[in-house]
Amino acid sequence: MMAAKFPPPSRRFILLLLSIYVPLAKLQTESSEAEKxxxxxxxxxxGNPPSLDSWNNSTLTNLCNWTGVHCDDYGSVSQISLPNQNIAGQLPPSMCNLINLTVLDLNNNSISGVFPTLLYNCSSLRYLDISQNLLVGNLPNDIHRLPSQLTELILSGNNFTGDIPTSIGQLPAIQRLCLDYNLFNGALPAEIGNLSTLETLWLANNPFPRTTTIPPKFGNLTRLTYLWMRQANLEGEIPESFGKLAALQHLDLSINSLSGRIPDGIWALENLRFLFLYKNQLSGGINGTAIKALSFESIDVSQNQLTGRIPEEFGRMGNLSFLLMYLNxxxxxxxxxxGLLPSLTDLRLFNNRLSGGLPTELGKHSQLWNVEVDDNLLSGEFPSDLCARGALVSVIMFNNNFSGNLPASLNKCFTLSNLMIYRNNFSGELPAGIWTAAVNLTTVMIGDNSLTGTLPNVLPWNLTRLEIQNNHFTGNLPSTAKNLIVFNANSNLLSGPIPTNLSGFSQLAVLSLGGNQISGSVPPGISNLRYLTDLNLSSNQLVGEIPSSIGTLPVLISLNLSNNQLSGAIPSALGDLRLNLLDLSSNDLSGEIPITLQSKAYSQSFTSNPGLCSSNSDLHINPCKSRAEGSNGLARGVRILIAVLVALVLIAAGLFAFFAAKDCRQRRRADIDQDWKMTPFQSLDFTEESIIRGLKEENVVGRGGSGKVYRVAAGVRSGGAVAVKRMYCERKMDWKLEREFEAELRVLGSIRHINIVRLLCCVSGACEKLLVYEYMENGSLDRWLHGGHRELDWPGRVGIAIGAAQGLSYLHHECSPPVVHRDVKSSNILLDSKLRPKIADFGLARIMARPGEQHSTAVVVGSFGYMAPECGYTNKVNEKIDVYSFGVVLLELITGREASDGGEYGSLDKWARLHFQKGKKIIDAVDHRIRNPVHLDEIEMVLKLAIICTGTLPSTRPTMKEVLQILLRCDRRFRNDEGLSLERDCDLLLQNKSSSWRSKSKIKVEIEDLVDNVNIV
Incomplete structure (x- = not known):
């Protein structure tokens, strides 16, 4: 067939097409130029940010290829997507000149100002994300004027305050509304329940008033799939109307103060997969007959007051992976x-009143990796298939009544990392394969059972904690454990000698081997344990002398060598240790007790050593015989000679004091006349003469190791008074030292932070230095806690902690170069007229070259009770010594005790750590002045944080930035105090700028989980 022929288009038709196309092309070109x-x-x-360099006027570039710009099919700009671009400033009014703009994504930048109402004019806008910026103030009451077709409004992670306006319930097409991580402290409108199209609602982490309840009208959100109201100060009951949320898949009401029962209707939501109700005050049981939904993947109802039995219906949820019901x-x-659930990976039922045994098939049908059932009334045997699927990482079963042998299947549990089964009735031999099969084994706590077995010569390389006390283990001690920190084998049947040099135990902090059959001597190589704080070798068969090398252990605070056959003299080097506990009783020691140990504090430390003697009757030890064997006349002559010498010394001292006082008066009269040099660090309204005239004894307000502190009148701009710290020099500094001193002062003088005392100037004389600071009316935190000032409530204390943490975080992370204070303590945290804290006294501060870099110092720095352990054995320190000291300050705020008030344990941090380890009630450690049940959860979190901060190893301590993040979670009332909330939350929100807002929210949750679940060494 021949193809059909069509007549060519007429010239008139072609001209018609051109007449239409040419104007359209011209119009499109003009529109494109306007958008450009x-x-x-x-x-x-x-401000022309570098991230927008591709936005330029070159004719060679198509604006649709510019960074973050997307065009529709007609070449018009339809999307601007610029997350994480370091864009600052306010949203430009010209934004809505892009009439086809449907998507605007500017999340995780530094956009400031109030909510941009100019967006009302973006008539095509459907998606708006301005989360993780610096927006402040109230949301406008007419927010419903946003484009009617808007489906997603994401305002997370800003600093919006006040009420959520009721008009937000008039957005007709909204599907996603995210207001989480703001500072909303007003009303939560029930009108949100009018948003019939809403699918996602995020209101988490806002400080709504304590009286805020969940509006029952939220039950009208029948299309809602994701409801996140975590940590929003919610009270009252969960509305029964939630049973109507048929589309709901994710419900998170955790960390609030919700009470009453969990509505039965929630268990009937057939699409619900994730239920998080932990950390509330929910009560009552779970009605098993109401459970219709079997689609659950995660259930967390932990840390409530729920009662009754665990419903059997939970065992029919085939998708259930996480079941957390602990602390109920x-x-x-x-x-x-x-035990038959095919998806179960994490089971946490600890701290309940459960009885009976564990399901026998637990672990056989799923990739179970974590089982925590400690602190119950459980009995029966250890399930033999717990590790059957090769995923088991952690088993925590302590404080129960389990019995029988441990299964042989543990010999092949390659994934096991954490085994904590202490205080049960297990018997038989510990499967020896554990030591070789579990290549990532880090924690073995199996004490207080009846287990037998031997320890391998070389412990697993990653093992950090081994506690086998009160069992029946036999054989020799291991020779190597590279990363072991705690080794407690008290009350077993171990024998043989202690390894000679102990270099294979270089990380040990606790070595407790009391009550065994260990023989031989205490090796001098004990000095290799540089991190050792506790050494217990009591009740063994040790012989020989106590090695003097024990006295070189830099952080040892507890030493127990009692009930052995040790002989010889007590090494004088032991007197150099700062021991809270010393027990050398029941040995064969002889000679005079070193004079530094002849203290009433050690009255029971040397009993049952017949050969020992002492000149201190408080020790209840035989007195040492006099060494003078001459005649009575000779003894009398010696006494007379001593009396004459004493008299001569007293006369000389009197003359010296007279002339010294005269010289001092003359020097004071010459103070004004000597050559003084003032080095100002900012604009001043006083002179050096006014400062020097104020150095009078009646103006002294404090004394320290480096000199006196005076309150001197000054100008109005300086607050009416300044604090002057006077430091004397033994000799005039040479020019090099003088220049270094001034350079360091200039750095400290340049520091500007609301939580650091301002150094105003330095006035230098021939033999003294005057450091002039702003004056703090309310004195030191030390005086408020321990000096009889009026009481500080818990919100006041946590506010002070946050302010001090902000100051230290600024020094460590924002100063260039960073500054380490080196003497953080409550007396160096001063309070202004509004009780705002400020870090003071930088007499020991040192400037470092780079963040985290260690710095050498030739002397031991810090104050007793606050000083990090490494300060005693190394001249290499970093900012972690400040973290340690700040942890002690936190303990002071919580307990009301002084840093040195640890009772029989000496230091406060040691007392607090042991209080926590022994499982004592948290409230018993809390200052009686702040024992308000409302704040107990917050206090517990800060206590755990303090214990982490005072960890023995610097690497285990958090940074001050992390400390600040955690403290911010414990502060609600102070978020609106004098505008400080913006600075606090900006510090928090602007960290890790390269991360998305979701990842930052995750970081916050992970930090909280770290504090909540910390395993304290």
Whole structure:
């Protein structure tokens, strides 16, 4: 067939097409040029950030290829997506000149100002994300004027305050509304329940008033799939209307103060997969007959007051992976069918009243990696298939009544890292394969059972904690454990000698081998244990002398060598240790007790050593015989000679004091006349003469190791008074030292932070230095806590802690070069007229070259009770010594005790750590002046944080930035105090700028989980 022929288009038709196309092309070109001009104006209004360098006027570039710009099919700008671009300033009014703009994504930048109502004019806008910026103030009451087709409004992670306006319930098409991580402290409107199209609602982490309840009207959100109201100060009951949320898949109401029962309707939501109700005050049982939904993947109802039995219906949830019900009052047996769940990976039921045994098939049918059932009334045997699927990492079963042998299957549990089964009735031999099979084994705590077995010569390389006390282990001690920190083998049947040099135990902090059959001597190589704080070798068969090398252990605070056959003299080097506990009783020691140990504090430390003697009757030890064997006349002559010498010394001292006082008076009269040099660090309204005239004895307000502190009148701009720290020099500094001193002062004088005392100037004389600071009316935190000032409530204390942490975080992370204070203590935290804290006294501060770099110092620095352990054995220190000291300050704020008030344990940090380790009630450690149940959860979190900060090893301590993040979670009332909330939250929100806002939220949660679940060494 021949193809059909069509007549060619007529010339008139072609001209008609051209007449239509040419104007359209011209119009499109003009529109594109207008959009280009608009984008260039937006770039200019943002201050021409480098991230927008591709936005330029070159004719060779298509604006649709510019960074973050997307165009529709017609070449018009439809999307601007610029997350994480370091864009600052306010949103430009020209933004809405892009009439086809449907998507605007500027999350995780530094956009400031109030909510940009100019967006009301973006008539095509459907998606708006300005989360993780610096926006402040109230949301406008007419926020419903946003484009009617807007489906997503994301305002997370800003600093919006006040009420959420009721008009927000008039957004007709909204599907996603994210207001989390702001500072909303007003009303939570029920009108949100009018948003019939809403699918996602995030209100988490806002300080709503304590009286805020969940509006029952939220039950009308029938399309809602994701509801996140975590940590929002919510009270009252969960509305029964939530049973109508048929589309709901994710419900998170955790960390609030919700009470009452969990509505039955929630358990009937067939699409619900994730339920998080932990850390509330929910009570009552879970009605098993109400459970219709079997689609759950995660259930966390922990840390409530729930009672009754665990429903068997949980064992029919085939997708259930996480089941967390710990810290409640559940009773009865664990349903056997929970062991059949095919997806179960994490089971936490600890701190309940559960009885019976663990499901026998637990671990056989799923990739179970974590089992925590400690602190219950459970009995029966260890499930033999717990590690059957090769995923088990952690088993925590302590404080129960389990019995029988441990299964042989543990010999092949390659994934095991954490085994904590102490205080049970297990018997038989510990499967020896554990030591070789579990290549990542870090923690073995199996004490207080009846287990037998031997320890390998070389412990697993990653093992950090081994506690086998009160069992029946035999054989020799291991020779190597490279990363072991705690080794407690008290009350076993171990024998043989202690390894000679102990270099294979270089990380040990606790070595406790009391009550065994260990023989031989205490090796001098004990000095290799540079991190050792506790040494217990009591009740063994040790012989020989106590090696003097024990006295070189830099951080040892507890030494128990009692009930052995040790002989010889007590090394004088032991007197150099700062021991809280010393017990050398029941040995064969002889000679005079070193004079530095002849203290009433050690009255029971030397008993049952017949050969020992002492000149101190408080020790209840035989007195040492006099060494003088001459005649009575000779003894009398010696006494007379001594008396004459004493008299001559007293006369000489009197003459010296007279002339010294005269010289001092003359020097004071010459103070004004000598050559003084003032080095100002900012504009001043006083002179050096006014400072020097104020150095009068009646103006002294404090004394320290380096000199006196005076309150001297000054100008109004300086607050009416300044604090002058006077430091004397033994000799005039040479020019080099003088220049170094002034250079360091200039750095400290340049520090500007609301939580650091301002150094105003330095006045230098021939033999003294005057450091002039702003004056702090309310004195030191030390005086408020320990000096009889009026009481500080908990919100006041946590506010002070946050302010001090901000100051230290600034020194460590924002100063260039960083500054380490080196003497953080409560007496160096001063309070202004509004009780705002400021870090003071930089007499020991040192400037470092780079963040985290260690710095050498030739002397031991710090104050007793606050000083980090490494300060005693190394001249290499970093900012972690400040973290340690700050941890002690936190303990002072919580307990009301002084840093040195640790009772029988000596230091406060040691007392607090042991209080926590022994499982004593947290409230018993809390200052009686702040024992308000409302704040107990916050106090507990800060206590755990303090214990982490005072860890023995610097590497285990957090940074001050991390400390500040955690403290901010414990502060609500102070967020609106004098505008400090903006600075605090900006510090928090602007960290890790390269991360997305979701990842930053995750970081916050992980930090909280770290504090909540910390395993304290």
């Amino acid at each position: 001009r608009t984008l260039l104006q937006i770039k200019s209004d943002f 009052r559940f009773s009865g047996e664990i349903p056997a069918n929970i």
